[in-house]
Amino acid sequence: MNTIKILWVDDEIDLLKPHILFLEKKNYKVTTCKSGTEAIDVLDDENFDIVFLDENMPGLTGLETLNEIKEKKDNLPVVMITKSEEEYIMEEAIGNKIADYLIKPVNPNQILLSLKKNLDHSRLVSEKTTSNYQQEFRKIAMDLSMVNSYEEWVALYQKLIYWEIQLEDIEDVGMFEILESQKNEANIQFGKFIEKNYADWFEPNTDSPIMSHTLFKEKIVPEISKEQPTLLIVIDNLRYDQWKVFEPIINNYYKKEKEDAFFSILPTATQYARNAIFSGLMPSDMEKLFPQYWKNDTDEGGKNLHEADFLDTQMKRLSLTHLNYEYHKITNLKAGKKLADNFKSVKNNDLTVVVYNFVDMLSHSKTEMEVVKELASNDKAYRSLALSWFKNSPLLEMIQQAQQMGFKLILTTDHGTINVKNPSKVIGDRDTSLNLRYKTGRSLTYEDKDVLVTKNPKELHLPSITMSSSYIFAKSDLFFAYPNNYNHYVSYYRNSYQHGGVSLEEMIIPFVVFNPK
Incomplete structure (x- = not known):
């Protein structure tokens, strides 16, 4: 194992001899400096894994030295050590991306803990995550053999996603393969469950989940009011795991009030599932009641051209025509930018619906374009690509503006993808x-x-x-x-x-x- 190299900068370095001997016995290599200027010169000639930096030094202060270090080596972790607990010093140091902050007098174990936290952090997290999943693996396996209701399937799937996202950042490929095999087994059992139960969900007085055709009436309508405008975003083809990586971004602007899972109808395809959301009807009823809007698979022409019309029919049926509402479908960057630039125009709506068609395009372009095939080679990469889009999208601009305008936000989708x-x-x-x-x-x-x-x-x-x-x-x-x-x-x-x-x-x-x- 490579020896970890520490640069320790303190004008009273001689008083720290016991700490340095303690670290050297633990196989750390410690180089010492008595001033910020000396430290900057040493850093020009040699590479270090971490710097311990005294804040209160004559000449170049700790904070000034910190600025110079960060200009030269932005990714080098720096631990500030100070006698002072003054708030402005802490804020300055934290603003400059220090790795840790210790108050004098420090004892050797504090130093050791800071080293572990900063240099062994990923290994320790990796080991802990692996061991936690190993314990959870047995529980998931037991749950898989017993799961027998749609609520239990939701809970199990959410648990698998949680562990998939936890394990994606660690180096243990073996653990990831075990999780993949659990997901495959879960999908085999889920297929049997759907085969046995799906048709019964349409029977009256049956315990059935919220599905595409009941989502609007049961979940969305109770959230809409004249008192607060609502922005309903339907991201086409958004998987549950993709939503979980979007969540921290949205949390910067909004606080989550409710999170539920619901079931897409079969086929889990846009013309069926998304039309069902906006019409509040199953496909056979759409075909019968609104033949002018419905197209079957083999019919010529676009299959999703009448969602706004279907929404109108549902608003009338539910006696919601007193509400001001608008429907927008975004299928390219230009349309997204245009709506984001003019978002203030929706401020007087009670309900603004935005269907955003990017993740679906991503899955189709992965099939057709070699470069996207490579960028989204597996679920982890596919999540990452979707997240990168979301962070830089006009959709996020709309969410930011909606927050400033006091809108409630509802985020959902029509179906996922595999x-x-x-x-x-x-x-x-x-x-x-x-x-x-x-x-x-x-x-x-x-x-x-x-x-x-x-x-x-x-x-x-x-x-x-x-x-x-x-x-x-x-x-x-x-x-x-x-x-x-x-x-x-x-x-x-x-x-x-x-x-x-x-x-x-x-x-x-x-x-x-x-x-x-």
Whole structure:
């Protein structure tokens, strides 16, 4: 192991001989200086892992020395040591990004603790995280064998996401692989649970979760009022884990009041799930009641062109027409900037709805563009890419402005997405839908074990394209592939992000309510 090199700067360094001997016995190499000027010269010639810096020195003061060190070596950790507890000194030092702050007299163990905290911090956190997950692993495995309600599935999925985000920053690849296998097992069991229970959720007087078509009435309407304007943001294709990494950014402006998960309807695809949110209806009802707005998979033209119209019909049905509301759909940077620049124009609305279409575009471009394939090669990278977009997006500008204007904020999505790894062969006629995670059409041939199938679409409140249409939904991380040109097709789509099927990632999605700080 490399010896850790410490630079200790103090005009009374001779009095610190016992501390230095203590550290040298622990195999630290300590170089000493009696002034800030001397320290700056030494730093020009030699590299150190950490600096202990006395604040109160003649000549160049500790704070002045700190500024010079940071100009030369911004990432070098500096621990300030001072006799004074004056607030302005602490604020100055902290503002200059000190690594730690110790008040004299210091004892050797304080020094050792500061070293551990700053130099061994990542290793210690890594070991602690690994050991905590090892304990939790057994509990998750037990929960997996017993989970039997939608509430328990939500709790289990949230726990898996928590550990995925905790483990992503540590170096233990083995732990990550164990978690991946738990997620895969969870998705297999979840597929069985949905197969057994999903159709029953539409029966009257059944204990069913909030779903796409009930979300607006049950969750959003109770939050809207004349007293406070509400900004409802629907980020297309936002997974629960992506929301969790967005959360700290939003927390700078808003405080979270409620966080719930709800279930996307099947297929977990935008034309079904998002239209269901805005219409408050299942797809078969949309087709029957509003044929002018609904398009089936095989119909020509855009499938999501009438969300604002569907919202109008729902507002009327729920007797909410006394509210001022507006609907905006953002599908490119130019439209996002335009709305952010003119955001003050929505200040008199009771409800402003913004559908933001970036994460969905990211998942599609990952399939089509080599550079994005590389940037979003796995879930960790996909989260990171989505976070980078969010931090620099017009959407965040809108959230900041909404906070200043006193808006309540609601953040949600229509469905999630899953990284597909394994192909499942399917055969259909020329009218079969094209989606990789679900298919609808006549005379479909498929692997029974790989799919949730409904021969009677009305049972799942889905439209039938023909009298003999059925639907199949891919489970776990599978994607549908046709036998012709099979190998090319499989290598092109493997490890891409798709939606439409049955998985925790696609179906269990966030609904969060905030109030401005």
